[in-house]
Amino acid sequence: MTSYWNDFPGIPEALERVSGIIRLSTESKNPIIAKGLDSLFSGKGKLLRPGMFLLAAQFGKPQEKHDKLAASLEMLHMATLIHDDVIDDSPLRRGLPAVHTRFGKRDAVLIGDYLLSRCFLLTAEYTSPQNAVNLGHLISVICTMEIEQNNDRWRNNISLRSYLRKILGKSALLFSLACYAGAYEAKAPKNICELLRRIGYNIGIAFQIIDDILDYTGKEDLVRKPLGNDITSGLVTLPVLCALPLDRTGTLRKIFSRDGFTPEEGKQILTLVTQSGGVEAAGKYAEGYTNRALNEISALPPGKNRDMLDTLTRRLLIREK
Amino acid sequence: MTSYWNDFPGIPEALERVSGIIRLSTESKNPIIAKGLDSLFSGKGKLLRPGMFLLAAQFGKPQEKHDKLAASLEMLHMATLIHDDVIDDSPLRRGLPAVHTRFGKRDAVLIGDYLLSRCFLLTAEYTSPQNAVNLGHLISVICTMEIEQNNDRWRNNISLRSYLRKILGKSALLFSLACYAGAYEAKAPKNICELLRRIGYNIGIAFQIIDDILDYTGKEDLVRKPLGNDITSGLVTLPVLCALPLDRTGTLRKIFSRDGFTPEEGKQILTLVTQSGGVEAAGKYAEGYTNRALNEISALPPGKNRDMLDTLTRRLLIREK
Numbered sequence: 001m002t003s004y005w006n007d008f009p010g011i012p013e014a015l016e017r018v019s020g021i022i023r024l025s026t027e028s029k030n031p032i033i034a035k036g037l038d039s040l041f042s043g044k045g046k047l048l049r050p051g052m053f054l055l056a057a058q059f060g061k062p063q064e065k066h067d068k069l070a071a072s073l074e075m076l077h078m079a080t081l082i083h084d085d086v087i088d089d090s091p092l093r094r095g096l097p098a099v100h101t102r103f104g105k106r107d108a109v110l111i112g113d114y115l116l117s118r119c120f121l122l123t124a125e126y127t128s129p130q131n132a133v134n135l136g137h138l139i140s141v142i143c144t145m146e147i148e149q150n151n152d153r154w155r156n157n158i159s160l161r162s163y164l165r166k167i168l169g170k171s172a173l174l175f176s177l178a179c180y181a182g183a184y185e186a187k188a189p190k191n192i193c194e195l196l197r198r199i200g201y202n203i204g205i206a207f208q209i210i211d212d213i214l215d216y217t218g219k220e221d222l223v224r225k226p227l228g229n230d231i232t233s234g235l236v237t238l239p240v241l242c243a244l245p246l247d248r249t250g251t252l253r254k255i256f257s258r259d260g261f262t263p264e265e266g267k268q269i270l271t272l273v274t275q276s277g278g279v280e281a282a283g284k285y286a287e288g289y290t291n292r293a294l295n296e297i298s299a300l301p302p303g304k305n306r307d308m309l310d311t312l313t314r315r316l317l318i319r320e321k
Numbered sequence: 322m323t324s325y326w327n328d329f330p331g332i333p334e335a336l337e338r339v340s341g342i343i344r345l346s347t348e349s350k351n352p353i354i355a356k357g358l359d360s361l362f363s364g365k366g367k368l369l370r371p372g373m374f375l376l377a378a379q380f381g382k383p384q385e386k387h388d389k390l391a392a393s394l395e396m397l398h399m400a401t402l403i404h405d406d407v408i409d410d411s412p413l414r415r416g417l418p419a420v421h422t423r424f425g426k427r428d429a430v431l432i433g434d435y436l437l438s439r440c441f442l443l444t445a446e447y448t449s450p451q452n453a454v455n456l457g458h459l460i461s462v463i464c465t466m467e468i469e470q471n472n473d474r475w476r477n478n479i480s481l482r483s484y485l486r487k488i489l490g491k492s493a494l495l496f497s498l499a500c501y502a503g504a505y506e507a508k509a510p511k512n513i514c515e516l517l518r519r520i521g522y523n524i525g526i527a528f529q530i531i532d533d534i535l536d537y538t539g540k541e542d543l544v545r546k547p548l549g550n551d552i553t554s555g556l557v558t559l560p561v562l563c564a565l566p567l568d569r570t571g572t573l574r575k576i577f578s579r580d581g582f583t584p585e586e587g588k589q590i591l592t593l594v595t596q597s598g599g600v601e602a603a604g605k606y607a608e609g610y611t612n613r614a615l616n617e618i619s620a621l622p623p624g625k626n627r628d629m630l631d632t633l634t635r636r637l638l639i640r641e642k
Contacts, residue, residue, distance in 0.1 A: 028465060030465045030468055030469060032468050032472060033464075033465060033468060083430055083431070083434065086430060087427045087430060087431070104471075105426075106408045106471050107468050107471055107472075109404055109407065109408060109430055110404070110408070110464045110467050110468045110471070111464070111468070112434075113404065113433075113434075113437070113460065113463075113464045114460075114461050114464035114465065114468075116434070116437060116438075116460070117437075117457050117458075117459075117460030117461040117463075117464060118457070118461055120441045120445075120453075120456075120457045120460070121454055121457025121458060121461070122457075123445070124441075124444070124445055124450055124453035124454050124456075124457055125450065125453075125454050125457075129445055129446065129450070132441070132445035132446075132453070133442055133445050133446050135441070135445075136438050136439070136441040136442025136443075136445055136446075137438075137442060138438075139434065139435075139437070139438030139441070140435050140438040140439055140442065142434075142438075143354075143431045143432070143434045143435035143438060144349060144351045144354060144435060146431050147351055147353050147354060147428050147431045147432070147435075148351060150425075150427050150428055150431070151353060151428075
């Protein structure tokens with residue numbers, strides 16, 4: 001298990017339980033499923049979504065039975081990773097070969113489906129029906145936004161609004177549900193649940209913007225996937241949108257004045273975005289959403305739970321140790 | 322809607338409602354999802370699984386709210402069809418271009434996921450938790466058996482037992498759940514629910530065997546997909562297993578004495594199976610499971626519900642009009 005949570009009292013133990021639940025409820029005698037999932041488990045994810053769920057639950061009366069829902073959120077996340085990697089043709093995940101790299105796309109689609117079904121099963125069995133419904137809704141929005149993103153590949157008429165819509169589906173709604181459902185299941189007061197929903201939402205938006213920035217600036221061994229993958233596969237993200245008005249050479253605007261762009265131009269954009277300061281400008285947006293989250297966190301009841309959520313947010317989004 | 326059910330009193334109306342629920346609960350503003358699903362809807366499926374659910378429900382006290390679960394079974398079936406076609410590279414479905422043929426594999430995977438999520442949602446919202454859990458289990462078995470099937474491609478050491486296991490996951494368990502859940506939700510007596518589970522199971526096995534036979538003998542316009550698809554894509558099904566001891570030329574056994582087979586040999590097997598009588602022998606198995614189902618149906622309480630299930634079974638499996 002990750003050491004990310006070591007200084008959050010109680011969370012590492014709870015996440016150990018969550019990991020155990022994930023392993024147990026995805027256990028399969030089929031060697032391909034077993035090996036495929038094992039490679040994901042050993043990739044040492046941070047268990048961010050269950051971790052946030054557990055932190056949020058502490059604003060109510062957390063019980064061990066809530067670990068099941070925390071586990072199902074991570075399982076959903078893992079299922080989307082497997083299908084995403086198939087869709088994006090990404091060879092690596094969490095520093096290891098992606099499931100489809102090892103087992104082919106056919107089985108990767110099915111292992112993703114398997115994981116989704118186990119996630120659903122766990123939710124149906126142990127969650128309030130309302131959160132099972134929320135989870136179903138969430139998955140359908142995630143899929144819709146992914147389709148929208150695919151459809152926007154190699155297009156350059158992407159608005160900030162449509163970018164934000166997509167990252168909402170890609171990340172923010174799952175973070176938001178994790179925070180909300182944690183508080184809701186633990187019977188926290190309604191206003192706290194709603195506040196946590198917004199906190200998760202803003203953390204999620206900032207998190208995805210930073211992820212999109214890291215695709216331009218990250219060190220490959222830290223990001224653990226090839227750099228520049230977005231733009232060279234046709235995806236216009238925030239750093240590009242921010243670079244457009246900043247590019248002094250005019251080349252970027254020239255590319256964007258035409259209809260769509262080519263893979264060759266994609267490589268050009270990659271260089272131009274970094275040179276023009278698009279990355280820094282995108283960083284400002286991430287900062288904005290981070291600050292919104294931190295402000296909302298300061299409206300939570302004071303105490304160690306609030307402090308932990310504040311620490312997590314800074315660690316995650318400002319990369320404070 | 323299909324005319325398949327015209328002489329089953331009450332069922333066409335109920336299936337109209339089920340179709341409406343499917344359309345409503347899969348509705349999407351995303352044009353790709355909307356068009357992708359629309360092409361499936363207009364392919365005029367028989368709505369067999371919801372139809373069987375509704376017939377089974379009549380052994381209890383059926384209510385309109387049960388239509389939702391009937392709809393979710395068809396949605397699950399449709400989701401597996403979309404993913405199956407991606408996995409099998411099948412260009413046609415229900416006589417029309419498959420979803421991936423029109424929208425590419427990326428979006429087809431996601432449209433399948435979308436449909437799965439809407440199926441979960443409907444189940445979580447309107448079903449007894451037990452049947453939502455059953456559905457989750459079912460999906461994971463379906464995925465596992467599909468993976469097993471993929472893994473067995475181009476292998477020729479397939480036993481009858483392993484073939485039956487795979488078609489269980491591919492078809493029979495969904496038929497079985499449809500019959501069981503219909504009766505269960507309508508609060509039919511426990512022994513009737515169990516009997517219907519077995520009936521669905523045997524119908525499902527026979528149905529899949531017949532489907533596998535049609536891949537050898539069907540008329541393309543009836544089957545609405547290319548013939549010989551199974552063996553030329555590496556899948557050994559029952560007609561092959563049955564042909565092995567019957568083939569007088571010895572060529573089939575020669576191919577099967579080696580480890581695995583090639584695409585070229587796949588084409589050879591296609592011809593040999595038809596010539597050797599493997600198809601007829603496989604038909605005997607289908608007959609056996611059909612008769613088991615009919616016997617079990619005769620153990621149901623007499624009356625019009627039993628008669629309808631008997632008629633459906635004969636129509637489906639013996640192709641009686």
